[in-house]
Amino acid sequence: MKSILRVLVFIIASGFSASVNAQEAQPMLGQIAPSFTLSDLNGKTYSLEQSRGKFVVVHFATTWCPFCNAEAPNLEQLYKEYKDKGVTVFIIDVKEGKELIEKSFGRFNFSFPVLLDSDGKVSASYAPAGVLPSLQRDEVPLASNLIIDKDGKISYYSLLNTTSFDAKLTNLKQKLDELINVND
Amino acid sequence: MIKWLTIFLISTLTVINTDEIVKVNTQKVIVKAGLDSVINIAIEIKNGYHIQANKVENQFIPTTLEIKNDREITIKNKIFPPAKKFKLKGTDQYLNVYDGIFEISILFTTKKEVRKGLHHLYGQLNYQACDSMRCLFPKSIEFLLEVELR
Numbered sequence: 001m002k003s004i005l006r007v008l009v010f011i012i013a014s015g016f017s018a019s020v021n022a023q024e025a026q027p028m029l030g031q032i033a034p035s036f037t038l039s040d041l042n043g044k045t046y047s048l049e050q051s052r053g054k055f056v057v058v059h060f061a062t063t064w065c066p067f068c069n070a071e072a073p074n075l076e077q078l079y080k081e082y083k084d085k086g087v088t089v090f091i092i093d094v095k096e097g098k099e100l101i102e103k104s105f106g107r108f109n110f111s112f113p114v115l116l117d118s119d120g121k122v123s124a125s126y127a128p129a130g131v132l133p134s135l136q137r138d139e140v141p142l143a144s145n146l147i148i149d150k151d152g153k154i155s156y157y158s159l160l161n162t163t164s165f166d167a168k169l170t171n172l173k174q175k176l177d178e179l180i181n182v183n184d
Numbered sequence: 185m186i187k188w189l190t191i192f193l194i195s196t197l198t199v200i201n202t203d204e205i206v207k208v209n210t211q212k213v214i215v216k217a218g219l220d221s222v223i224n225i226a227i228e229i230k231n232g233y234h235i236q237a238n239k240v241e242n243q244f245i246p247t248t249l250e251i252k253n254d255r256e257i258t259i260k261n262k263i264f265p266p267a268k269k270f271k272l273k274g275t276d277q278y279l280n281v282y283d284g285i286f287e288i289s290i291l292f293t294t295k296k297e298v299r300k301g302l303h304h305l306y307g308q309l310n311y312q313a314c315d316s317m318r319c320l321f322p323k324s325i326e327f328l329l330e331v332e333l334r
Contacts, residue, residue, distance in 0.1 A: 064312060067314075167274040
């Protein structure tokens with residue numbers, strides 16, 4: 001009887017530990033990034049596949065998201081610093097209209113495309129399975145940053161790695177530098 | 185000067201409407217017909233979360249409260265508490281937010297000639313919540329306010 005109890009306690013503890021680790025780790029690392037084809041504010045279409053051979057920084061945003069607004073000027077700065085190093089940047093706006101996005105994000109004068117994920121399906125495809133199950137799938141990646149490498153694999157995902165909010169994108173830049181240096 | 189008077193504020197009944205993040209607690213109010221009165225509703229925010237305050241910068245979504253008038257009860261004003269300041273880590277930015285438990289006061293007036301008894305006012309709290317890591321889509325909670333006119 002005691003040995004059965006021990007086994008049960010071990011199984012429960014292992015499950016709990018795995019769950020905690022899953023919450024702490026960067027999710028989906030090494031996985032092929034879900035593909036997307038989306039239009040920007042000017043109606044031009046962009047796909048992830050078109051960016052193969054480049055490092056792609058993706059930021060999921062909404063106009064009302066304080067974290068996204070705080071990061072926005074730093075994303076523009078990052079793009080300017082890294083665009084000649086084979087890095088492209090997309091903001092994927094989740095479930096908002098073109099006019100609102102233009103009005104709200106216009107003040108940032110982004111040099112890179114803001115893509116419209118009007119139905120939230122692309123955002124939902126980036127929600128790691130089993131993470132934050134109480135949330136809608138398309139709200140899980142909000143305010144997250146990803147780096148997708150030249151082969152289309154996820155190399156960085158800030159989703160649950162935000163013990164302190166990285167508004168200045170320090171960690172993201174550090175990872176980009178590592179990737180660029182390895183590929184040089 | 186508007187003279188309003190709460191005749192009774194009896195906590196005989198507490199109604200709680202809730203979702204994952206926000207609870208709306210209401211109490212039945214008993215009022216003498218023809219007088220002004222006030223209902224306080226208590227909003228409880230889940231620990232670790234905050235919602236945007238009633239007055240925020242343009243790009244953010246404020247907390248708002250909608251109350252539909254009853255034929256014999258008219259809403260005159262809604263008073264939100266002062267906001268707290270929430271600092272976005274790694275930035276110099278502060279947000280106006282509510283967290284913990286706070287009250288919204290709803291001032292209303294009643295007609296002299298009314299149908300005596302229990303009246304229901306339909307309410308809806310609109311809010312946008314965040315924690316220290318992420319923000320959630322704007323949501324609404326519907327609830328009923330009970331006003332007994334005597």
